[in-house]
Amino acid sequence: MKGKYVILASALMVSVATFAQKDQIKAAEKAFRKGQAQEAVGILNEAESLIANASDSEKAQYFFIKGNALLDLANKNVEEDKNLSLAADAYVSLIAAEKASGKEKYSGEASTSIATIKYKLINSAIADSKINKHALSAKKLYDAYLLDKKDTLNLYYAASTYVNAEEYDKALKLYGDLKDMNYSGKETNYLAVNKLTKENDLFKSSLERDRMVKLGTHEQPTTEQIPSKRGEIYKNIALILVQNGKTAEAKEAIAAARKTNPDDTSLILTEANLYLETKDFDTYKKLIVEILEKNPNDADLVFNLGVISGTAKNVVDAEKYYKRAIEINPKYLNAYINMAALKLDKEGVIIAEMNKLGTSDKDMKRYDVLKKERQDLFRAAIPYLANALELEPKNGDVAKTLLGVYSALEMTAEKKALEAKM
Incomplete structure (x- = not known):
């Protein structure tokens, strides 16, 4: 009860x-x-x-x-x-x-x-x-x-x-x-400028966008290709795992991603970068060759190979890839900028040696040799800086660098002409 x-x-x-x-x-x-x-x-x-x-x-x-x-x-x-x-x-x-x-x-x-x-x-x-x-x-x-x-x-x-x-x-x-x-995040954006707001509007399809252009509410239709983000995602996963001391897991994650997406070159590039960071240069070079075989005329991909090579202090390969990117796309702004940077980067070593020299005849002769090498570097950088500035006239950093080069070479007329444009 x-x-x-x-x-x-x-x-x-x-x-x-x-x-x-x-x-x-x-x-x-x-x-x-x-x-x-x-x-x-x-x-x-x-x-x-x-x-x-x-x-x-x-x-x-x-x-x-x-x-x-x-x-x-x-x-x-x-x-x-x-x-x-x-x-x-x-x-x-x-x-x-x-x-x-x-x-x-x-x-x-x-x-x-x-x-x-x-x-x-x-x-x-x-x-x-x-x-x-x-x-x-x-x-x-x-x-x-x-x-x-x-x-x-x-x-x-x-x-x-x-x-x-x-x-x-x-x-x-x-x-x-x-x-x-x-x-993936890979998509196509269909854009057109709104005549009232003067800003780009995003449309679901090219048909919808083109219809609005015909109606007269929009103008300047453009199509924007958004590349796959898988490479970046796996790169960040790998970098975080490596930072946490889990390099093997990082390699496994990218290898698994490549099996799922065998045609995604951004993942191969990410894997190459990981092997570069872990100083496995043989695997790195093997992957680079694989990337180029898949997309020999992809300017962005070739440019990225230049960046990776530059990071590895492999100046010869970096120059080769930047020049190839420019050959594929003569309007590739960042390739010109990075090529100029590669040339000018060598200046630091030259300046350091010049500062150590004394006043003996031997040292003075060496100084003259180094001075000419420095001037040659500046001259080699000029075409790339000039092309970059032509592509983007309002790029202040490029303009200032080119002014510095003109000043160092005592190219007074060129310096004044550039200053007049700024």
Whole structure:
């Protein structure tokens, strides 16, 4: 008989708890409708411990009201960052609860609010990045992704921003998620300038864009190819693993990626870079040959090979690849700049030796030899700097470098002509 009373008491406790949480949800909803969002959030926070045992439909209602109240506070600039993030969490929980229940009573109504939070988070994240609040920016981008998991670009940007914040473990987790979904990010953007705003608008297809151009609302249609981001993703995974002393895992990760994406040359380039960093030069050279066999006329790829070779202090190969990139694409600005940099980089060694020389006849003869070598370097850099400046006349760094070269060679007329253009 005593056992029956215990069972009855337990049932009454569950019943009382159920009524309590329902009353608190109703009270919060009433407060919110009266414009008392802060009070509504307070009531819901008090009921949070009871929600774990609530039905999925009650959980959905709870999170719906909470999300709305938090978004209202954020819209009123009340702890905007904090409340946007909390609102995002509430809506994610709402979606999960309704998915579990099989009923979507609030998901439809919440969709507009979800979209609003998503774009507020993205805009706020961009603003945070501009003032170097990278960790906060990354969290907001990840929250935006959780609100709309179809928009995987936000997950990619969140991972990249965690790298900027030097929170590598968090970045590694998100890069792992991107790897598991075989994310590429490769796409085609169809753009045209809006005649009213004078800014580029993005269209879903070339047909839609061309139709707007014909209607006269847009002009200057362009197509932008966004390359695969797999190489960068695996490169960052590898670099983080290497930093954590897990070089073998890094190599395994890239090898696995290449098996899944055998035609993605960016992954071969990433693998080559990894072997270069671990000083396995034989494997590095083998991979370089493989890359060139696949894409001998890819200017970007050849340029990247130049960068990798330059990093390895292999000046001969770096020059070869930069010249080849220019041969493929005579308007390749960065190839001209890097070629000039390679030439001028040798100046430091020459200057160091010149400063050590004395005043003996032998030293003075050596000084003259070194002086000529330095002048030859400057002369060799001029065509590349001039071509770079012709391609981008407003590039101040290139202009200043070329002015310095003209000054060192006492090319007064050329220096004055360039100064007149600046």
